[in-house]
Amino acid sequence: MFLYKLEVITQSAGPFVAVVLADSDEKAFSYAESQLNRQHLIPPTIQEISLVEKKRVEKGKGYVIQTTDL
Amino acid sequence: MSEQQIRPWETDRDKLNKLELVKLERDGLDIIDKIRKLAHQGYGAFSEEDLSFFKWAGIYEQRPKGNGLFMMRVRIPSGVLNKEQARALAAISRDYGRDLVDVTTRQAVQFHWLPTECLPDVFDRLEAVGLFSYQACGDVPRTIVGNPLAGIDPDELIDTRPIVRELEQHFLLNREYSNLPRKYKTSVSSNIYNTGHAEINDLAFTPASKEIEGEEVIGFHVWVGGGLSAKPYLAQQLDLFVRPEEVVKVASGVTTIFRDYGYREKRHHARLKFLVADWGAEKFLEKLIERIGPMPKKGTDRTVGWNAGYFTGVHKQKQPGLNYVGLLLPVGRISADDLDELARLAEQYGNGELRTCNSQNILIPNVPDEKLDGLLTEPLLDKLTPNPRTFIGHAVSCTGIEYCNLAIVETKARMLAIANWLDENVELDTPIRLHINGCPNSCGQQQIADIGLQGAKVKTEQGMIEAFDIHVGGSLGPDPAFNKRLKGRIPAERVAPVIAHLIEYYKANRQPDEKFHQFVRRVGHEVLQTQLDQILATTA
Numbered sequence: 001m002f003l004y005k006l007e008v009i010t011q012s013a014g015p016f017v018a019v020v021l022a023d024s025d026e027k028a029f030s031y032a033e034s035q036l037n038r039q040h041l042i043p044p045t046i047q048e049i050s051l052v053e054k055k056r057v058e059k060g061k062g063y064v065i066q067t068t069d070l
Numbered sequence: 071m072s073e074q075q076i077r078p079w080e081t082d083r084d085k086l087n088k089l090e091l092v093k094l095e096r097d098g099l100d101i102i103d104k105i106r107k108l109a110h111q112g113y114g115a116f117s118e119e120d121l122s123f124f125k126w127a128g129i130y131e132q133r134p135k136g137n138g139l140f141m142m143r144v145r146i147p148s149g150v151l152n153k154e155q156a157r158a159l160a161a162i163s164r165d166y167g168r169d170l171v172d173v174t175t176r177q178a179v180q181f182h183w184l185p186t187e188c189l190p191d192v193f194d195r196l197e198a199v200g201l202f203s204y205q206a207c208g209d210v211p212r213t214i215v216g217n218p219l220a221g222i223d224p225d226e227l228i229d230t231r232p233i234v235r236e237l238e239q240h241f242l243l244n245r246e247y248s249n250l251p252r253k254y255k256t257s258v259s260s261n262i263y264n265t266g267h268a269e270i271n272d273l274a275f276t277p278a279s280k281e282i283e284g285e286e287v288i289g290f291h292v293w294v295g296g297g298l299s300a301k302p303y304l305a306q307q308l309d310l311f312v313r314p315e316e317v318v319k320v321a322s323g324v325t326t327i328f329r330d331y332g333y334r335e336k337r338h339h340a341r342l343k344f345l346v347a348d349w350g351a352e353k354f355l356e357k358l359i360e361r362i363g364p365m366p367k368k369g370t371d372r373t374v375g376w377n378a379g380y381f382t383g384v385h386k387q388k389q390p391g392l393n394y395v396g397l398l399l400p401v402g403r404i405s406a407d408d409l410d411e412l413a414r415l416a417e418q419y420g421n422g423e424l425r426t427c428n429s430q431n432i433l434i435p436n437v438p439d440e441k442l443d444g445l446l447t448e449p450l451l452d453k454l455t456p457n458p459r460t461f462i463g464h465a466v467s468c469t470g471i472e473y474c475n476l477a478i479v480e481t482k483a484r485m486l487a488i489a490n491w492l493d494e495n496v497e498l499d500t501p502i503r504l505h506i507n508g509c510p511n512s513c514g515q516q517q518i519a520d521i522g523l524q525g526a527k528v529k530t531e532q533g534m535i536e537a538f539d540i541h542v543g544g545s546l547g548p549d550p551a552f553n554k555r556l557k558g559r560i561p562a563e564r565v566a567p568v569i570a571h572l573i574e575y576y577k578a579n580r581q582p583d584e585k586f587h588q589f590v591r592r593v594g595h596e597v598l599q600t601q602l603d604q605i606l607a608t609t610a
Contacts, residue, residue: 007526025478029529050537050559051478051527053510059088060336 004028005053005063008036013044017065025051078330079251090251090334092119098126098208099248105129106190113138113186126210126248128203129189132182133475140184141473142167143206144196145242146426148216148234148258149177153422156413158199162192164406171409173402175466175515176255177426178206178213182473204243209250211241211325216266217259218379218425222387222394222435226260227277227288227372233317234258240318247325251332252340255297256321260290263377267428269304269550270296270518272342273324280311280369289313291371294324294354295346298512302552303343306351308358311366323362327354376546378503378518379429382463383456384442387435393442394425394435397451398458401467401482402430411450419445430466459493462486466505468514470525477508479525479536484562488523491566496573502586504569506538517552518544520586521569526559536562540569542598543590553587554595556602571605572598 001023008016018032028051037043055061079086080094101123108115113136116124121131124140132139144159151159159179163171166188167181174180184192196202206213214234221229237258241247247254257274259266268274275290290312296305312320328342346354359365381396397412404412412432416424421436432454437445446456465488468474470481485506492504505519516522522541527534537559544553560568573586575598580589590598 025527025534029527029534048559049529051534054476054478056475 002054010044125208128206145213149218149426160409277372396433461489461492465489470508545587
């Protein structure tokens with residue numbers, strides 16, 4: 001099992017970073033899209049979704065994602 | 071480690087991460103005996119905790135984890151290898167490692183696919199020829215990188231082989247250093263072109279001289295706290311001059327500072343670079359002097375450039391009548407048979423030595439003038455050519471998804487394809503160093519490349535495809551800097567033409583003798599970004 005980091009570019013809702021737990025690259029894409037859709041009443045059209053990093057699941061593993069507008 | 075001696079970090083166990091607590095209970099090097107005793111029982115004989123200590127023996131579980139197959143790394147200090155050692159490596163690879171040997175960016179070699187049961191035999195075979203996988207991984211001093219031309223180099227101030235040997239003996243299996251906060255990488259080179267990649271090591275010695283009592287003394291300057299990985303950091307130079315006979319004392323002092331004051335609360339914040347970044351070079355030097363006594367201040371820096379560890383071709387040694395022949399190992403990979411044949415060539419034409427390079431290549435030293443022609447007509451040199459084309463001759467690759475648990479994409483075959491395409495399609499009179507990495511970590515050292523590629527997977531209508539981010543403008547000293555990412559992820563199939571376009575732009579706009587990384591820094595990153603944007607907008 002890995003903790004995956006994916007980058008998502010959408011046509012209307014801006015860029016996202018998705019972090020999901022999955023046991024394969026394929027499922028990581030699927031879970032990331034699912035999480036993205038759950039965030040929106042109308043799911044945004046995905047322009048590009050990329051898997052960029054994976055880490056073994058261990059206590060304390062995670063990602064820090066820089067944002068420009070908090 | 072002595073049971074009576076309490077180290078500073080042991081007094082506040084709340085500030086230790088989970089592995090640190092385990093490291094207080096068992097010395098990582100104990101795993102070597104355990105592997106010797108239990109490996110015949112197979113993978114199941116080892117607990118999860120045992121497996122986490124396999125690194126101290128130079129062994130990692132291979133992808134996918136849990137199937138009882140291992141990657142093993144073997145230390146090759148400064149890259150110096152004799153024919154018996156080369157043959158032993160080839161035989162291990164043939165018998166247990168599916169015929170593959172990889173030369174790494176730290177002059178080490180790696181086997182893949184080793185079954186659990188063979189590990190004690192591999193230890194024995196290595197030890198019999200004076201090689202060790204021990205401490206090639208783990209929280210310990212790793213293999214010492216340096217000048218592959220040590221002792222034969224017209225561009226070195228002194229022969230660093232005795233120093234590297236002494237350091238290797240000082241560090242290897244020494245339980246004073248078997249529990250460091252994290253991995254610890256040392257570089258020793260007296261070559262004036264920075265063959266040891268000083269700025270990206272935890273501890274590095276570079277050539278220097280100083281007038282002391284009216285006499286010019288040759289020695290070293292010292293750099294601490296460099297490293298790549300997810301947070302790359304260039305080492306800082308200490309105001310210190312080191313005579314050759316004092317290298318072990320200084321290395322020992324720096325290492326014990328790291329051991330005793332290095333951070334152990336979070337593993338990702340434990341490398342020496344974090345301590346150096348917090349303390350600064352001045353405070354670090356104060357602490358070092360407290361430990362090792364007064365030292366002279368810096369002398370004259372004798373490094374004049376950076377050759378990136380490339381030595382392909384035929385070159386004169388400092389010994390008249392002798393030559394070294396640098397050979398290309400495409401992306402560092404060689405078969406057992408070819409390594410055996412290299413050992414034969416080294417014996418027949420040289421003095422039986424080979425040298426591995428941190429550019430993932432290999433060279434045959436000590437070839438007399440009269441034997442050169444014979445060596446150059448050997449069939450193996452058609453494959454491992456001393457005269458590679460520009461791009462394949464300067465291509466470096468990490469292991470990639472083929473063996474690595476954390477890689478996102480395949481890299482070695484991809485780099486071969488990209489470099490060969492560029493060699494077929496782009497005319498270039500000056501090298502451009504290409505490095506590829508399958509994840510954001512840095513086994514392929516992508517941050518120091520002229521053009522660094524970092525892999526990702528992208529979902530498309532045709533399914534998942536491999537893609538790469540392009541980073542431009544990296545180099546080590548003088549004027550060292552890591553490369554920077556250009557926005558826009560490139561499908562793998564388009565990477566080579568996109569790079570070709572960037573190179574054509576460089577060729578059209580460079581100044582005389584301007585290298586690619588110098589060009590990027592002169593014109594600015596945004597100019598290259600604009601070029602990439604245009605390429606992506608105008609080509610399908």
